[in-house]
Amino acid sequence: MLNRWFIGGLSLFLMSTVHAFDEDYQFKNLINRSGTPVAHQDFDQYGNQQYNPLFDAGSWHGFLLPTHHSELGGFTGPMVIAEEYGVFIAQQLEKLTLINQENGQVIDWQTFSHEKYSLPGKLVQKYRREDIHVTFTLQFVSNRTALVSTSIDNLSSTTRQLSLLWTGELLSQWTPEISVTEQFSSWQRKLSKTAQGVTVKFERLRSTWNMMFSGTSQYVIKRSIDSETTLDQQQLSYASQSSLTLLPNENQTIYSTQSYYHNEQEAKSGEDLTAKVLVNPEQFLSDASIRWQQYLTSIKLIENKKQQDIAAKSIETLIGNWRSPAGELKHDGVTPSVTARWFNGVWAWDSWKHAVAMAHFAPEVAKENIRAMFDYQVKSNDPVRPQDHGMVIDAVFYNKDSARSGDGGNWNERNTKPALAAWAVWEIYKTTQDLSFVKEMFEPLLDYHDWWYRNRDHNNNGLIEYGATKHRFHNDAQGNISFSLKVTGKSHDKYKQHCQPANEGWLSCQGLALYEQVLANGDYKELDIGAQHGAGWESGMDNAARFGFINQTQLTAYSQKHYQGNLAKAKKDWQVRFFENRDRQGQLLGFSIDQESVELNAYLVKEKKILAEMASLLNKESLKNDLLKDINSLTRLINHCFFDQKTGFYYDLQISAKTLKPLECQGELLTHRGMGPEGWSPLWAEVASAEKANKVVATMLSEKQFNTLIPMPTAALTNPAYDKDIYWRGRVWLDQFYFGIEALNNYGFTKQANTMVNKLFNNAQGLVLNEPIRENYNPETGEMQGATNFSWSAAHLYMLSLEK
16 A cells, blocks of 8 residues: 655655656546537536536636537637536637638638647647647636637748637527526626727626626636727627737747636736736746646556546546635635536535545645635524534535525535544644644534534433534424425325425424324325434435435335335334434524434544544643543444444444433344445444454445445445435445445455455446546446536545555
């Protein structure tokens, strides 16, 4: 295994090796970055934009390579992130046409031999014929600006007089079927011109689920050469013309900046920078190249070419999802996916995973990503949820939600995410030895750790549950838990007197007592409770079987297998209950689901170990000793309370109605809801006994359970709720795969772990081709599923490639 390390402060070394990866095109076209956008939104079956633009340096806009002959001479797109949604604004916003001034003839790009390719951090087009060579390159020189270099070589023995014609047009389609005017009838876009280029201004638009512009959002093109521009406001197009004289065997390079700004303030500071870029473009390009060489140096010692390519693709993916501060994002953050419709925000446990990988090649971005989440750690004087002081909220976006006087729809405070933040901070420390960062984060981490025990331990036995916050989607104004119910016949009339009618025959109901009555009667057709979703989201495994999620077909099959088809009895095995968590004054803190989580408690042991290490570094010996005592007691409880001897696996523990004494476990293991990756979390956290670990490993390696074509799906093949296509009940997620590999390695099963990794690398479709890294993979076929360009998949693939 390679040591985990990061090379920093090696500017002289990097300068001497700046072309080491670039010149031999070792990482050419790792991701297919070609595409012809035809509409602002053009989604695949998973809600991804069809193409994979190059984003870099925290930018909020990105570009593609052309696919058709009509697009030669420029880059396609761009896509901009309209605060929370990635949309293409043009098919091609800047295309160059060369015209021979002597005869007025257009120099057809098709008369050139040409190649188009991407490299990490760069797009390139090369056009060659006997008399003239033209090369276009695109690199990001700041978090708001890309720089296009157009290098023209006159290879003839005569002087060439050329007219340069740049053209571009905004897209008129919202989707391939619906025009922008049909979707947003009053929204306007306007073009303006300067001697140096063109500006597109976007009128204010606040479409919560589609795209959002401030009213001063703008896209600015500036060139190093003056031009005469004509505008067509009706067609939303422009044409800019200039002249160029090239002496025999002379080369000239023209530079063009393309910048996207969310508001006037960004534009002012950004345009000050672009002026400097156009004065000294080569220095900015050199800086960009050196930055990328620094990233790639981290994988230089990987000997296997396939692994090295996967690691490089992973770096490209993570850097491409890096967003710089904007709106309510106060620090740089890495989003799950720039191309997935809903994923242009920053999530908690995603961020922890991203940071673990980026600690090895972009540690400053890793630190910023963690800060971006802790910026919104709840304080005791918080005006919205002071009862949650210490919690890190689930998701932070450009806009806050209505509860915080914003108009965003994606900001989420319904839950937090699993306790992995300290793991990420510790990985950064191990790679950088930056003690100041540990000092900065220690108290916030401790407050976050304590929040779990204050707000998610209903019976105060030291074993923690997932749950849901006090929130308008979980409870009414009086704090009563909310749920929705669909029933038929007399049952509908019975509940109607307690509930309010809602859409499509649903009833909207409140109160734990009524919820318990519904569960006991079992006479519902469908039942939906917001806190169940909150608890699933808090675990990160949104619709996992252990939280009671099972579809009707699966439930019917389960009833036939266990209860001779009695659905009422079968339902009871999959019902979830909730507890109100209150402080000493009786104030509602939030809700716990009625089961103690094996993997959350394993994560908390791991976190205690790391906090103890940090405490030792910071000379907090008393706190360290307290944490060590907690580690010993919690380790004992995990092995005593969550392990099932019969099946040889760890499960969540359903809390019984009986009051429990401190540090006791009592209840029923949820074996009937099947096995999932939570079962190997005690091995990842290194708290499982050797005997128990061996049994878990045997299950992990069984082809009847988890050893599928792509190993370690999110539900075992024998799980009653397993389906290869369901989000967290079958698909392979690479974070859980990674934790499984680490679990195997921790207990000496290195050979088996390597076999599993090879199965992933060999069988995951597109992984070693130029397809983007995906959110998850089909365990039986290897088919790509979910979001494209997915960051935490990339993070774990990077670590697997580095460590194998």
